[in-house]
Amino acid sequence: MTAPKYTRREQEVLEVIYRNAPCTAADIQRKVGVSYSAARALLSRLVKKGVISQHYSGPRYVYEPSQEPAIAGRNALKTVVATFFKGNHAVALGALLALSNETADDAELARLEAMVQAARDSRADADD
Numbered sequence: 001m002t003a004p005k006y007t008r009r010e011q012e013v014l015e016v017i018y019r020n021a022p023c024t025a026a027d028i029q030r031k032v033g034v035s036y037s038a039a040r041a042l043l044s045r046l047v048k049k050g051v052i053s054q055h056y057s058g059p060r061y062v063y064e065p066s067q068e069p070a071i072a073g074r075n076a077l078k079t080v081v082a083t084f085f086k087g088n089h090a091v092a093l094g095a096l097l098a099l100s101n102e103t104a105d106d107a108e109l110a111r112l113e114a115m116v117q118a119a120r121d122s123r124a125d126a127d128d
Contacts, residue, residue, distance in 0.1 A: 006049075009032065009034065009038075009042055010042055010045060010046055012032050013028055013032055013039075013042045013043065013046060014046065014051065014052070014065075016028060016031045016032060017046075017052055017063055017064065017065055018065055018069055018072065021063070021064040021065055022057075022062040022063060022064045023062065023063050023064075024060050024061070024062055024063070025039045025040045025043055025060070025061070025063075026039075026060075028042065028043060028063075043061075043063055046063075047063075050066055051065070051066055051067065051072075052064060052065055052066055053065075053066050077092075080092070097112075
C-alpha cells in the first residue's frame, strides 16, 4: 500500500491536527491562515483520505488523527528516507545524529547504541 500524497496545505493541516488535536475548522482557519470554507474543504479531503477522523461535539465537528503519532511518524520517515536519502538508512541516520549533535546527551546516545545492537541481534536471529 502506498502512502497517500498530500498538498502543501493538507500537510500543514495534518501538522496542526497532530500538534493540537482535537481541532475544529475554526482552529484550522486560524492556525493555517485560510478561509473557513477552505479549512472545511481541506478537512473534508483529509477525512476522505482516512488520515483524520471527525465526530460531532456540541455545535461543531472536531477532528483528530486517525493514526497514532508514532505510526504516522514512521510512515512519514519512510517517505523522507526514500525521497531525500534515496532509501539509504545510514545516511538518514547520520543526518539525524548531526541534528542532535548539540542536544544528545549520553543517555540518548546509549539508547541509540542499544537500538543498533538490537537491530544487529534481530538480523543475526533471522540468519540462523
